[in-house]
Amino acid sequence: MADILSPLPGIFYRSPSPDKPPYAKPGDTITVGQTIGIVEIMKQFSEVRSEVAGTLVSFSIEDTGTVDPGDVIATITEE
Amino acid sequence: MAFDILESGLATTVQDTGRPGYYSVGIPQSGSMDQLSAEIANACVGNTVNEAVLECTYIGPVLRTTAPAVVAVTGAPVDVFVNGEPREQWSRLELAADDVMSFGIIKGGTRYYLAVAGGIDVPVVLGSRSTYVLGVIGGFEGRTLKAGDLVPVGTAVETDGLSAVLSGLRPKYLKQLDVRVLVGLYDHRLTDVGLETLLTATWKLTSVADRMGLRYSGPEVEWKPREQPFGAGSDPSNIVDAGYAVGSIQIPGGKEPIVLHRDAVSGGGYAMVATVISADMDLLARSSPGTATRFRAVTMDEALAARSELAAVRAAIWS
Numbered sequence: 001m002a003d004i005l006s007p008l009p010g011i012f013y014r015s016p017s018p019d020k021p022p023y024a025k026p027g028d029t030i031t032v033g034q035t036i037g038i039v040e041i042m043k044q045f046s047e048v049r050s051e052v053a054g055t056l057v058s059f060s061i062e063d064t065g066t067v068d069p070g071d072v073i074a075t076i077t078e079e
Numbered sequence: 080m081a082f083d084i085l086e087s088g089l090a091t092t093v094q095d096t097g098r099p100g101y102y103s104v105g106i107p108q109s110g111s112m113d114q115l116s117a118e119i120a121n122a123c124v125g126n127t128v129n130e131a132v133l134e135c136t137y138i139g140p141v142l143r144t145t146a147p148a149v150v151a152v153t154g155a156p157v158d159v160f161v162n163g164e165p166r167e168q169w170s171r172l173e174l175a176a177d178d179v180m181s182f183g184i185i186k187g188g189t190r191y192y193l194a195v196a197g198g199i200d201v202p203v204v205l206g207s208r209s210t211y212v213l214g215v216i217g218g219f220e221g222r223t224l225k226a227g228d229l230v231p232v233g234t235a236v237e238t239d240g241l242s243a244v245l246s247g248l249r250p251k252y253l254k255q256l257d258v259r260v261l262v263g264l265y266d267h268r269l270t271d272v273g274l275e276t277l278l279t280a281t282w283k284l285t286s287v288a289d290r291m292g293l294r295y296s297g298p299e300v301e302w303k304p305r306e307q308p309f310g311a312g313s314d315p316s317n318i319v320d321a322g323y324a325v326g327s328i329q330i331p332g333g334k335e336p337i338v339l340h341r342d343a344v345s346g347g348g349y350a351m352v353a354t355v356i357s358a359d360m361d362l363l364a365r366s367s368p369g370t371a372t373r374f375r376a377v378t379m380d381e382a383l384a385a386r387s388e389l390a391a392v393r394a395a396i397w398s
Contacts, residue, residue, distance in 0.1 A: 005184060007184050008089060008137040008138055009286065009367050011286055040286060041089075041137065041368070042089075042288065042289040043287065043289065044089065046138070066286075068367075068369070069137065069186065070186070
């Protein structure tokens with residue numbers, strides 16, 4: 001199991017915009033470098049990417065939830 | 080000698096003590112948001128207070144030195160790596176040519192500072208090397224750094240610098256903060272209850288916080304009703320346009336106070352109901368989203384005493 005951590009504080013979004021589907025959902029196969037969400041801070045949107053390949057198990061932060069640096073955003077089972 | 084920027088970080092800029100004197104024509108002072116931390120970084124590497132540093136915001140850069148260099152990282156707590164090996168913050172680090180510096184996940188606060196002996200050697204614009212991104216003025220091409228930039232470093236003067244920073248000098252990064260303010264100039268536009276709310280409520284810093292200003296959420300403040308004068312907007316928080324002070328607090332619509340910081344616009348049509356004292360501006364700069372903040376009113380004499388105290392702390396760094 002590998003955790004994807006937020007590198008910065010802000011608001012976490014699972015989709016690129018409200019009317020778009022989420023970047024990823026539990027059960028999806030994730031590749032190295034794949035974007036699983038974005039964090040908004042200072043009017044900038046930073047993509048949160050996976051450093052491992054595997055299957056996305058769960059999100060620990062809800063859509064539009066607040067994150068702090070180092071918070072676990074999602075968990076992945078490594079292949 | 081230069082820093083070869085391999086990764087930019089979120090918003091890495093060149094900053095120094097700032098560019099005062101041009102606010103009246105719309106150019107803000109800019110400069111390091113956390114002046115004390117930047118100053119200590121310079122002291123560690125044997126610079127003067129005036130050399131430019133790199134301000135790293137939340138996510139720092141990855142950079143390679145093209146020649147041996149003496150550097151120091153101060154400010155927000157973060158793991159510092161040289162070629163992947165952990166190194167100390169708040170102390171002088173010797174780098175060899177081709178060493179790669181990188182940073183871990185920030186552990187508190189908002190910004191850390193990388194000083195290098197000789198300083199970041201970008202052109203001086205209106206008396207400062209600070210970057211004003213919105214105005215594309217100063218710094219490295221007037222913007223945040225990008226991968227591929229070669230950021231020039233000046234020639235170091237042969238000095239030892241501070242060997243170690245007294246732990247008492249290191250700022251604390253608290254999630255609860257009291258910030259001192261001087262009430263005015265437009266506090267008379269608030270009702271007594273409105274002013275009481277501003278000065279007693281706990282305000283939570285939102286994620287809308289950058290070099291221009293910091294926005295807080297909390298209760299709504301109450302304005303005195305009036306017929307808006309000619310030239311003022313229709314909301315009770317509007318005034319006929321006036322010059323803004325750095326640190327001034329405006330409350331558009333009566334909700335979500337905004338404190339202006341070093342890259343703020345110099346004027347506009349919102350009533351400034353109070354102003355954060357200069358000695359506490361660094362505290363705001365270190366605040367991360369979610370920080371519970373109270374604005375505590377002080378007198379001008381108290382504000383000036385606080386300014387003198389901070390000046391004494393800063394003078395002691397160089398003694």
